[in-house]
Amino acid sequence: MRSQQIIQQDLAITPHNPITELSKLLFLIIIINVHLLIYLTHLVFQCTIMQLIIYYYCFDAMVMLFLIIMKIKFKIDVGNSTFDILFSTIIQTIILIHFRFKELEIQFLGYVVLAYYLLRFFVMVFQKIILNVSMNRFIIYIQGFKVLFALQLMLVTIKWKNMVDWNWFVIFSVIWSLLVIFFIFHLILILSIIELAHDYQIQKATKSQLIGGVWLILYFCGFSGIPSWFCYIICNNQEIVNYPTKQASLILSILIIIQTFLVFMLSIVFRHHIKIYIQDIGFEEDIQQQNMKESKQQSKIISKPTLPQKLFQVSTTYFEYFKQASQHPQQNQNITNSIINQGVKLKAFEFVMRSSDQMHSPEKESNQVQNEQKCQVCFNQEPQIVMLPCRHGGICNYCLRQWLEKSPNCYICRQKINYICKVHKDESGNFTIKDIIAVCQK
Secondary structure, three states, X not given: OHHHHHHHHHOOOOOOOHHHHHHHHHHHHHHHHHHHHHHHHHHHHOOOHXXXXXXXXXXXXXXXXXXXXXXXXXXXXXXXXXXXXXXXXHHHHHHHHHHHXXXXXXXXXXXXXXXXXXXXXXXXXXXXXXXOOOOOHHHHHHHXXXXXXXXXXXXXXXXXXXXXXOOHHHHOHHHHHHHHHHHHHHHHHHHHHHHHHHHHHOOOOOHHHHHHHHHHHHHHHHHOHHHHXXXXXXXXXXHOOOOOHHHHHHHHHHHHHXXXXXXXXXXXXXXXXXXXXXXXXXXXXXXXXXXXXXXXXXXXXXXXXXXXXXXXXXXXXXXXXXOOOOOXXXXXXXXXXXXXXXXXXXXXXXXXXXXXXXXXXXXXXXXXXXXXXXXXXXXXXXXXXXEEOOOEEEEOHHHHHHXXXXXXXXXXXXXXXXXXXXXXXXXXXXXXXXXXXXXXXX
């Protein structure tokens, strides 16, 4: 079982639930979009500042209740999130007092918030670099974004006190800078999905990669296009006297609702593909780091042996591999022909034996050929894994992860898995090893 855990860690197929990561992403986009919708509702219906803050109070209370349930039921660590919600509630209360009851030295609020988040950021960096504390790098990135948002709040508060004579487009310079970065990243995603669609046509990309890429582009609209339009409306509302704020806010509200609906529909309909895509882009790093820390206490050594870099698929699941295939192509071809012509009884042939009526039915034989190009477990994804020393394959990354939760042995012959190869099939039909993982005893 311990060797199984180490294999899973190095293959980035740790037995965790990717749907949890998907739920976190959906929860994040809900929080962002609802906050935007609340303020847009304030612009459309001309609500008072008191009503606006009450709407935010109600939503924060619902989020807090949800986080508490997650903490109690699923034991999820929500400490920083709950504290940030309480902190934002205090900030909203101070803003309400300033605009509704008594004018305060509101700029000090911006100073305190910025100092607090800067302190948290430097503490995390100190723990990561100096104390070598195991910490997910995404947590540090998120904390860095919070520092930038705190800086933006400080600029807004000094504008409210008329301490600077800048227009609102300049005041939102921090947000604009972030949005430019997000927009460039979003553009790169759109260009990559065009190339991915072409690769999918020539069977160099999987369906999960294509669907996941489209989902991520739609999801990332909530971090680029929609917030950009939102900031543009706010700035024009402050700078232009007769700007049609109601119409623009209403249109943007409708787009936010549509974007949220489409993201959730894709997440529900193509949940399996998106789960695989989330794993491929590496959202599970925190679990990997935890397993790495545990693996240091085990008497195992991870190594990458010198193995051949070319594979020939003899059957649906069985592979023969050769060293320096490019230097001895004729020798390799002779070996391959010898294996097939001698009628060697391969275990894979026994596993995928066709019945006599299938052999004589063109329609069934065509379906059999199509199935053989897919994972022999789920018949949905492309096979990506070859297990050594038995040289069986025909299984995708996701199904192998599920299998390793039950057994560290090959799913066909039950021989112990010592090496696992991630493979890629080129246009000529040959398989190239992308990565090799070995688990060796001391």
